[in-house]
Amino acid sequence: MDAAVLDLLPFAIVELSPIRNSEGRIIDFEWVAANETAERTIFPEGGTMVGMRACELDPAYGSSDIFAASVRCIESGTRQEISNTGRRPTPDGRLKHLQGTVVRYSILPRGDNCIVCSAEVTEIAHERDAARDSYELFRTAFNHAVQGITLSTETSEIIYANDALHKLLGYEPGELHGKSTAVILCPEDQAMAMKVGRQLFKGTIKQDIQDRNVLTKDGRELLVSSALSCAWSEARGEHIFISHARDVREERETARELEIALRKAEHATNLKSEFLANMSHEIRTPLNGILGMAQVLSHADLREDQSEQVDIILESGQNLLSILNDILDLSKIEAGRLDISTIDTDLRHRLDGTRKLYASIAAEKGIGLDLFVDPSVPSRLKIDPVRVRQCVSNLVSNAIKFTAKGNVLIAATARPKQDGRIRVTVHVSDTGCGIPEDKMDRIFEPFAQADGSTTRKYGGSGLGLPIARQLARMMGGDISVVSQPGRGTVFTLKFDAEPASQAVGTGDVKAISGVDRGKATETTAPKVRLPRILIVDDNEINRRVAWTFLEQNQLEPDEAANGLIALEKLEKSRYDLVLMDVHMPGLDGQKAFERLRASDGMNADIPVVALTADSMRGDREKFIAKGFSGYVAKPIDMRSLIAVIADCLNLKVAPEERRRHG
Template sequence: MGTDTAKASHAAERDTGTSIAWTMLAVILLTSLVVSGSGVILAALAFRTDLENQQLVQLEDYASERGRRNGALFDTVQRAHATTIERFENRIDALSDAEIEAQFNALFPLREDGTRRSRDDLFDGYHDSLGNHHFGVGAYFNPADGWSAADRRRLVSAYQVIDSAGQSLTGLVDNIYFFTFDNELVISAAGREDRLAFYRQDATADFDLNAADFVELVTPELNPARDFVCGELTQLIYVRDGQSLTTGCFTPYDQAGAPVGAFGTTIQLNAYFEAAMADPPPHGENLLIDQFGNLIAHPDLIHDRVTEGLIDAIYARYDLTRIIDTLAAEPESRSTGTLISEDGRWVIAFSRMAGPDWLSISLVDRSILLREVASRMVIILVLGVLGVVLQAILAYTILFRRVVRPLAALTRHFGTARPKPARENPALDDVLNNTNEIGTLARTLEDQRRSSEQTFDQLEARVAERTRELEDANRAKSVFLANMSHEIRTPLNGILGLAQALRTSSKSRRNQEQARMIEESGTTLTQLLNDLLDMSKIEAGKMELALQPTEPVALLENMQTLFEGAAAAKQLTLSLDLDPALPPQLLVDPLRLGQCVSNLVSNAIKFTPAGSVRVRASWKPQATRAGVLEIAVADTGIGIAEDKLQTLFAPFSQADALTSSRFGGTGLGLSIARDLARLMGGDITASSEPGKGSEFILTLAAQATAEAQVRLPDRSPDELAKDPVYASLRDRRILLVEDNFINREVARAFLKPLNVTIVEAENGQAALDTLSQQAFDMVLMDVRMPVMDGLEATRRLRESGADWSEIPVAALTANASEQEADACFDAGMDSFASKPLKPAILFDAMRRACERRPYQPV
């Protein structure tokens, strides 16, 4: 009787389960056929439209970016002119008449022919009293009525800003110059092969600069609006005859309402046209057209000799005349966009270039785009049909066998008031042994039943365990920072070392300049790494300042140059207003001061969608040489509500969640900047009005230095090797123990001028083996290495009792902490040099090791 009842029960369960499964399967099938099928068709049609629109958007974005890139050179020149004019006007009244007279006669001596021309060393190069290097400048003056005091002041000021602008624009443009309608010219062009010899030496006394064609471009008659203008742009490509293509761009300069002259720059167009035509969109080509509809550039015109027949063939290939007419019908207010040609063959993506007033155009074959859309639609339809079929096939297995039946068994068992152990229920054997989510659920329910009585004891144990984990995490923090310092400093050593070696060994000025830029970037990265490691010092109140004489004007001008690109990308005006009373040098920590100002300027640009960012610096003296430096950063951005101002300086805080999601950022910058400002004896305050902008004011106590300090540049390995201080290091046999190949190359490059013999080992064990076989004068030992580290190798070396156990050992390590230095000395090392290495640091460490432990190899 019991058996019959059980069978009936199981049969009912199967019927119930099957009924549920088939009901759900029928619903899914019906839904798939009606909803999914219709959805696939609609999705495919929508996908076709979206894909075609997406292609057009991508092409428009491409054209916009291409136009921005093509116009970037002219924008750079225009911004450079504007910045130079601003600095020129700031400096023109800064010097006294006596200083102007002295500098005018010194810079531009009077020649026998009555002209004044620049000294040769203004081009060849000289160092001023502050150690700054000046070069690449030439000048020619021969006005009809001589030089008034105002003329002299204007020309001396012009030299100063042209000299400064020429240095900063090296590598970007060929030159920058200032000329007047009184036949006066000051030009910076360090890269000119003729070394400006014509203006400095060869030009005769009857040379008239006003006879040049470009002078007319900046006269009030031809340029009444006094706009930035470039000459001879429209037909340049037609006159190409194997010669270098150039054009001049000019910004007229008026003083007191009267035209004086202009600032100008010569632009090389050969490479410009090649870059403008490069990287076309798939199945398309790039070209340039001027405002009159003339073809300026096309890939076929770059490397082939231009003829009328070649140009006519290009017009015919694209039916370019009708394309130009289509573009001409577009309003000038539309700066970028996409169009379809009249015959439907071409997709036209265009972007207007404001500087030269050109159109940057990309033509793409529309038929290829449509074929790509159609092929993707077929894939979507096929996948949709397959999806409907797969839903029907998989539904039964997934719903009935894997879901309905196991869940029913679990419900019957664990639904009772006091369920027995699951292992005692044969119906759950298969469920408990399953590895899927339902099996995990069954085992979890059983575990919960068994463990409920032990819950309180386990919670208490977990609290104690979490407390220990937090303590371990705090200890791991220090270990992590130390490891991170080592791992980052090791490749930094290679970067800086090889850059220094390249700078000192290369005879190419360009290579030397590039190596210097790599070295400066690596040094900046090293400083940022030090900042990261110092964060814990700020929290513990142990941060120390590194005060040194610093030029505030140079620091702020460098800051302006650093952020000009970011501001220009958002079409913002970034201006710098300097108090004439600013001391030439202040005793401050330049790294921390720069960190604070960078944070404020970066935030101002970030939160200003349009308008300007203004940086104002002033000096408020309080006592002899002492005073308060005040730097205000004001913007026309989104502003901050009054009730949010107080939370800005709290760590990990921003004005509100919307600001965080829109602009990003961690909210740490202002907190760290205020902490640093207060450490420097000042503070940061903020005022703002929503929708109208904000102003942040940084103040800090500072001391003006008694006189300008000249910072000596780092000496090269060749210079150090000639210094008698390091004579004892020459002609030595050195064992270099370093696992990093690049760091070994750096050490070899630094030590080459000492004429030393270097033998390499990649770990501590290899070093000990080598020392037992060969004689050396000293060992350069890296600290962290595989197999055996430098500390263990040095301990074994000292304990060996061998003839070489007293050899000098200099430690090389990427960990710059005091604890690391103590560990090196405790292991028996004689000196300590931290990475990234510099030649002087390495030479000093070797000298100290040899002096501390005199040794003669056996």
């Protein structure tokens, strides 16, 4: 072939002449002829290889694939294929890859020579290597995945399944390849899988995730969480389905154990709440007798020392009642059964009521108690007045308790929030002993105080602050504290309030009229002229306490020991109000109330006030919702009882009694 034509070919053509040693063994080759492509391959910038020895160009040529193939070709006279990674790097630093053929051309003038035809396939080789590396990476990731993965065709043939799936189902690696997915799917799941596959194929869904039962090699059913998706394979020219299977036996067992543990915890919480409610009832019943009769004695004509003794009984009983209420509150918070009930309230008036309530206690210690309400605080807000007062009262009570001299300040501010609510901030600062920094966290733990000596010196259960903080958080806020030992402490209560509605709420009627708990504690129980009252309670002491309270306030009491007796009396005689104990043996108060309302007797619509020793904050709203006209908790407070009766019957304090006790 003409040399000019050979120079136009895109692959290298070289004629090699063997060089032998004295023993006749080929040790090198001389480049006899080469086309232009071969010359450019060796000398990109110009030059010729003709007349040179191969080992001169590349010292390692003697150990190359081309050298070995050329020797075999000459000695055997057979065609040899070569695939060689060249020694000369490309401009970008990569080694050149050559692929070609070596033939012995016997008709050449030098019949011992051979011709090497080769083409550079560097890019192809690099793409092949990249593909191989990519496949190895995929195979490594695929087989080391924790989940079992299956690739299958539209005809349900398993193309590939990873090691995790084989192990999960008890197969040897590769054993599932080529099998139908039917061998690993339970019969009842096969039809569903086919339906889901059609939906994935049509694109109506992107992915299907659900629990399925799969079959192991030995025929056992195994629950797995399965995720199935579909993708187009360019390599296969068809859609393939990708399935992920995760063994959820341990997870489901853990979930089952957690569910059982949760039920046990809930049961334990319910038992605790029930126990506390029962204990509340059992403790409140004797407390009702103690505090009730102590209140009766406090109105008797006693010597000064006797009055002091009665006051001690009353104060001790009230302290015991306060601890009981705290424990019940904490239990209700832990059980998630304490609700926040908001009503329109005059917050300024409520804060002033708290100040008045504690003013005399502060005065006895010789310290000041002041209130400052910033103009930013609206006159009316929708809040839970009971819970807000509970929080503020706790902070004020503690401030007075731990302050020996100086003063206590209650300061309130407010600011609007972007969501339309109002953030109220109440600071209670004192000049007391302060709290060490390392004890700051303990004060918000139930039953804990700054140190053990605090309880011995100042008393208290250590529940007030934890409960107050929980209440603040339930109202969207929190309680924080800063303190400096020897200089004082500032507690900050923050909570969210809603703007008040236009109408005057039920909660504000009392505030506007000036009747609040603070004032009630500062005045003697008003005596009122009220009609006939029926006391229904299975406990004789409770009936005697209520009877005495009513008699002392010029009432006409009557009594019934259970619900059935009460209904008989109500059927025969007219009464103006019933005090109904909720929990009684036989026919309890709730059922007796329902029967009374369902009757057509003369007292069917009579006001009925619920009496209960299962006192939890929020019970009043619960009983009112059930249809009761009012609610009084045990131990019965005479002032509260008379106020509820007067409210139910729309009666007022007699003018002469108001002058006498006002």
